[in-house]
Amino acid sequence: MIELHLILFLMIIGAVVAMEIEDLLSSIIALGAVGMGLTLEFLLLRAPDLAITQLVVEILSLIILIKATVSVDIQAKKTRTNPYYFIFALLFVAVFLWFSYKAVVQLPAFGQPLMKMGGQYIAEAAKKTSAANIVAAIILDFRGYDTLGEATILFTSVIGVLAVLRKTGRKK
Amino acid sequence: MKAKEAGMSLIVKRITKITVSLIFLFGVYIVLHGHLTPGGGFAGGVIIALSFIHLVLAFGKEIALKKFSESAASLTESLGGLMFLGVGLLGLLGGYFFLNILPHGKTFDLFSSGIIVLCNIAIFLKVGAGLFSIFIAMAILKIPLEDNQENK
Numbered sequence: 001m002i003e004l005h006l007i008l009f010l011m012i013i014g015a016v017v018a019m020e021i022e023d024l025l026s027s028i029i030a031l032g033a034v035g036m037g038l039t040l041e042f043l044l045l046r047a048p049d050l051a052i053t054q055l056v057v058e059i060l061s062l063i064i065l066i067k068a069t070v071s072v073d074i075q076a077k078k079t080r081t082n083p084y085y086f087i088f089a090l091l092f093v094a095v096f097l098w099f100s101y102k103a104v105v106q107l108p109a110f111g112q113p114l115m116k117m118g119g120q121y122i123a124e125a126a127k128k129t130s131a132a133n134i135v136a137a138i139i140l141d142f143r144g145y146d147t148l149g150e151a152t153i154l155f156t157s158v159i160g161v162l163a164v165l166r167k168t169g170r171k172k
Numbered sequence: 173m174k175a176k177e178a179g180m181s182l183i184v185k186r187i188t189k190i191t192v193s194l195i196f197l198f199g200v201y202i203v204l205h206g207h208l209t210p211g212g213g214f215a216g217g218v219i220i221a222l223s224f225i226h227l228v229l230a231f232g233k234e235i236a237l238k239k240f241s242e243s244a245a246s247l248t249e250s251l252g253g254l255m256f257l258g259v260g261l262l263g264l265l266g267g268y269f270f271l272n273i274l275p276h277g278k279t280f281d282l283f284s285s286g287i288i289v290l291c292n293i294a295i296f297l298k299v300g301a302g303l304f305s306i307f308i309a310m311a312i313l314k315i316p317l318e319d320n321q322e323n324k
Contacts, residue, residue, distance in 0.1 A: 048210035049210045049211065049212065049215075051210075052202070052210055052211050052215045053214055053215045053218070056215055056218040056219055056222065057218055059222060060218055060221065060222060060225070060303060060307070063222075063225060063229070063307070064306075064307055064310055067229075067307075067310075068310050126279055128272075129272060129276065129285050129286065129288065130276040130277060130278065130279045130284050130285045130286075131207040131208075131279070131284070131285035131288050132207065132208045132209075132279055132280050133206065133207050133208055133209060133210065133212070135210070135212070136206050136207045136212050136285075136288055136292070137207070137285070137288065139212075140207075140212075140287070140288045140291040140292065141270070141272050141285075141286075141287070141288055144260060144269075144270035144287075144291065145260075145269060145270055147256075147291070147295070148256060148257065148260055148270075151253060151256055151295060151298055152253075154298065154299065154302055155249070155253050155298070155302065157306075158249060158302040158303075158305060158306055161306050161309055161310065162246070162305060162306075162309055165309040165310060166309075
């Protein structure tokens with residue numbers, strides 16, 4: 001369990017670096033480090049399906065971000081902020097941490113009670129669908145309707161991107 | 173700088189010729205074994221989109237778009253979506269939406285578990301073509317930015 005927290009700590013450092021650093025390319029690299037840390041976390045939690053998907057999506061988004069930003073020379077603007085804002089931010093973080101602590105201690109232990117529905121799936125997936133990969137059996141057979149919704153979301157987002165970035169029919 | 177040539181240097185092009193087919197093959201393996209091993213339609217589709225993106229980055233967009241053009245990408249994506257919906261509607265023959273009516277076969281066989289293989293293939297077509305066309309639109313075209321720089 002200790003390596004899980006170690007990687008989580010490195011991911012938080014990477015996220016802060018990605019937010020604070022001025023160079024855009026370095027910021028993207030730090031974001032990639034966060035994604036790779038998430039991949040390792042999924043592997044340690046024994047979710048290889050999620051790890052593979054996270055890895056390839058991370059690589060794809062890194063390529064798109066680098067390709068889209070490397071030729072555009074944007075420098076982060078330095079803006080002077082009111083020093084009182086820092087105090088407000090600290091106050092907000094303190095309140096947030098207190099409430100999240102109150103919420104987290106109420107949670108059951110990690111992965112401890114097997115839910116009724118999940119137990120049914122684990123017991124019957126191999127028998128009912130004869131699929132060896134239980135994740136595929138759940139998302140494509142028991143929960144196929146949800147996956148259809150996800151596919152529709154992806155379809156709509158592709159249409160949106162292509163409509164915004166289209167070549168033909170653009171007003172000069 | 174030398175005369176501008178599409179794509180990257182000779183070393184990158186040589187190695188791309190070897191690796192791109194291996195990446196494509198690995199994507200096909202991930203899709204077709206989605207019901208046996210980790211992975212599935214989404215991961216395999218992204219891997220195959222990455223193999224085409226590899227071609228775009230190494231050889232420039234003309235050669236890559238000759239192999240898999242933008243209109244072919246949007247056609248493939250729509251076909252994948254329709255195929256997934258069709259597999260779902262196929263279940264109505266047996267009673268309800270997304271019912272697994274195809275023969276299940278034995279566990280650990282390649283041709284087993286009914287509609288899951290078909291769903292994986294449909295999602296693979298959809299995700300691969302969709303993400304490839306997003307990459308083409310975001311990274312290659314860049315219309316508004318170039319217009320702004322010319323107008324200055």
